[in-house]
Amino acid sequence: MILEVQxxxxxxxxxxxxxxxxxxxxxxxxxxxxxxxxxGVKLVIxxxxxxxxxxxxxxxSLVVALKYAMxxxxxxxxxxxxxxxxxxxxxxxxxxxxxxxxxxxxxxxTLH
Amino acid sequence: xxxxxxLIEIIFGNNRHEIPGTLNLCLDHILEGAGGNPVxxxxxxxxxxxxxxxxxxxxxxxxxxxxxxxxRIDAAGIVLIKEDYGRPLVLVGQDSDKKIIWPLEKxxxxxxxxxxxxxxxSLCVRTDEAGxxxxxxxxxxxxxxPALLSDTSEHFGLLIMTKASDEFSYEFxxxxxxNRFVCTFKLTSR
Numbered sequence: 001m002i003l004e005v006q007x008x009x010x011x012x013x014x015x016x017x018x019x020x021x022x023x024x025x026x027x028x029x030x031x032x033x034x035x036x037x038x039x040g041v042k043l044v045i046x047x048x049x050x051x052x053x054x055x056x057x058x059x060x061s062l063v064v065a066l067k068y069a070m071x072x073x074x075x076x077x078x079x080x081x082x083x084x085x086x087x088x089x090x091x092x093x094x095x096x097x098x099x100x101x102x103x104x105x106x107x108x109x110t111l112h
Numbered sequence: 113x114x115x116x117x118x119l120i121e122i123i124f125g126n127n128r129h130e131i132p133g134t135l136n137l138c139l140d141h142i143l144e145g146a147g148g149n150p151v152x153x154x155x156x157x158x159x160x161x162x163x164x165x166x167x168x169x170x171x172x173x174x175x176x177x178x179x180x181x182x183x184r185i186d187a188a189g190i191v192l193i194k195e196d197y198g199r200p201l202v203l204v205g206q207d208s209d210k211k212i213i214w215p216l217e218k219x220x221x222x223x224x225x226x227x228x229x230x231x232x233x234s235l236c237v238r239t240d241e242a243g244x245x246x247x248x249x250x251x252x253x254x255x256x257x258p259a260l261l262s263d264t265s266e267h268f269g270l271l272i273m274t275k276a277s278d279e280f281s282y283e284f285x286x287x288x289x290x291n292r293f294v295c296t297f298k299l300t301s302r
Binding site for chain 2: 056057060064066067070084087091092094097
């Protein structure tokens with residue numbers, strides 16, 4: 001299991017458990033995300049609080065998940081990115097594709 | 113692993129589980145090798161991202177049991193070199209109308225075309241007279257979601273290596289079957 005999941009009112013908080021978001025767990029992450037999205041939720045907030053590094057394979061799975069989510073009217077937000085991870089997402093402009101927040105509370109604040 | 117004054121050579125077993133340990137080994141040697149000319153945090157992050165992608169590329173694409181990672185450090189910069197005798201590079205164009213495989217036929221050289229893009233960054237390749245591929249980014253017009261997502265590739269490896277380094281290239285030695293990726297980081301450029 002890659003994600004620790006908590007759902008309240010169709011909003012899922014999904015925390016990535018491994019410290020390395022990489023080739024090793026990218027496929028499992030994608031499958032877990034697709035299962036969550038297909039379950040009828042409206043928002044998945046993915047926390048990177050444990051993640052020390054991310055690679056291209058995991059980033060690809062993240063994009064696949066968003067491409068699966070958008071036609072189903074499901075949003076994916078990213079929260080609690082460590083500076084090194086956030087800087088990589090910014091380098092490849094994924095900060096324009098995903099909504100990124102400092103933490104869960106800030107992300108949840110957009111819902112009110 | 114072997115070392116001289118400026119060159120570190122690490123054998124990587126093309127096993128995904130070895131990536132974190134090999135990454136740390138590389139970073140330790142870079143910090144040690146930099147000595148009195150310390151590498152700033154931003155550059156070290158860029159080097160780290162590229163090492164991860166070089167090792168991931170080896171696991172996914174080489175088809176060989178071993179890859180040699182060489183790291184050269186001097187006052188001018190850091191050079192990462194990945195060498196193996198596995199499958200040569202294959203590049204398919206953005207619109208799938210072009211495909212090149214090394215060794216290049218003379219009639220194919222030089223080539224210059226986009227490989228993929230993620231909205232605003234178009235990853236392109238250009239070959240020189242020797243058949244060496246040089247990767248570079250062309251900036252495209254700003255795009256907004258959701259069109260941006262539709263236009264975003266799910267492949268990021270070559271893009272990360274191109275954007276994170278100051279120069280990123282690939283060459284193939286036809287006589288020996290050696291594949292060589294080279295990433296250069298100028299220590300005074302940013």
